[in-house]
Amino acid sequence: MTNGGPIIRVQALRKVFRVGDVDVEALRGVDLSVNKGDFVAIVGPSGSGKSTLFHILGGLTAPTSGSVSIDGTDLATLSENGRTRVRGSKVGFVFQKYNLLPTLSARDNIAIALDIAGKATEPDASFQDVLRFLGIEHRLDHKPRAMSGGEQQRVAIARAIVNQPAILLADEPTGNLDTASSDAVLALLRDLNQRMGQTILMITHNPEAAAYANRTVKMRDGRIVS
Ligand SMILES: Nc1ncnc2c1ncn2[C@@H]1O[C@H](COP(=O)(O)OP(=O)(O)OP(=O)(O)O)[C@@H](O)[C@H]1O
Numbered sequence: 137m138t139n140g141g142p143i144i145r146v147q148a149l150r151k152v153f154r155v156g157d158v159d160v161e162a163l164r165g166v167d168l169s170v171n172k173g174d175f176v177a178i179v180g181p182s183g184s185g186k187s188t189l190f191h192i193l194g195g196l197t198a199p200t201s202g203s204v205s206i207d208g209t210d211l212a213t214l215s216e217n218g219r220t221r222v223r224g225s226k227v228g229f230v231f232q233k234y235n236l237l238p239t240l241s242a243r244d245n246i247a248i249a250l251d252i253a254g255k256a257t258e259p260d261a262s263f264q265d266v267l268r269f270l271g272i273e274h275r276l277d278h279k280p281r282a283m284s285g286g287e288q289q290r291v292a293i294a295r296a297i298v299n300q301p302a303i304l305l306a307d308e309p310t311g312n313l314d315t316a317s318s319d320a321v322l323a324l325l326r327d328l329n330q331r332m333g334q335t336i337l338m339i340t341h342n343p344e345a346a347a348y349a350n351r352t353v354k355m356r357d358g359r360i361v362s
């Protein structure tokens with residue numbers, strides 16, 4: 137339930153990593169609101185806290201302080217189990233390196249996300265349209281090594297959205313792809329956003345990739361600067 141408010145609301149978010157006897161301040165007070173249906177590009181220099189922010193939004197990492205609410209669920213109040221449920225149901229992740237399981241077919245890589253979320257291991261019929269839309273419906277029996285990088289990333293996108301997450305987080309999704317595959321994946325993300333209303337946050341170093349989004353957020357030294 138969002139009551140028409142932002143689907144993501146981050147307030148005064150801080151994350152300190154203890155490395156040996158040194159504190160690394162990865163996030164130093166981040167405030168961010170994202171509306172349902174937004175496509176946001178997150179840009180900023182290496183080490184500015186972009187991935188840390190995603191890990192917290194995705195329930196992978198607990199914040200040091202501050203509040204994070206996703207689709208009406210306050211992550212700060214959740215136990216480890218609660219965060220695991222958020223990962224399974226509210227958030228889909230796409231990474232630079234696809235992170236598909238090499239021994240499984242594309243179909244089983246997608247099905248495993250359903251399994252983890254405690255659902256039937258066959259996508260429902262409407263998901264066939266998504267697979268067709270992603271252009272991978274004829275590649276489902278292939279293992280990752282038999283697919284191009286762009287195809288693997290499209291399978292990773294299918295896996296990320298099969299549970300109909302409130303938000304899709306993509307951390308440099310085109311970082312490993314050649315220009316043509318990169319353009320294809322970015323066009324798909326834009327279509328997912330425009331046609332299916334999928335809310336997307338995408339980290340990128342590439343201004344051309346950021347141009348596919350409808351809003352750009354810049355980070356520096358653990359803060360949002362614009
Ligand atoms: N698990 C961790 N343990 C210790 N320090 C960490 C950890 N994760 C991130 N950091 C530190 O937090 C800061 C922010 O890192 P983060 O990975 O969020 O940056 P980034 O903006 O994603 O950078 P890049 O563009 O290189 O991916 C860096 O100083 C990093 O070294």
Ligand SMILES: [Mg+2]
Pocket residue numbers: 186187188
């Ligand atoms: Mg990063």
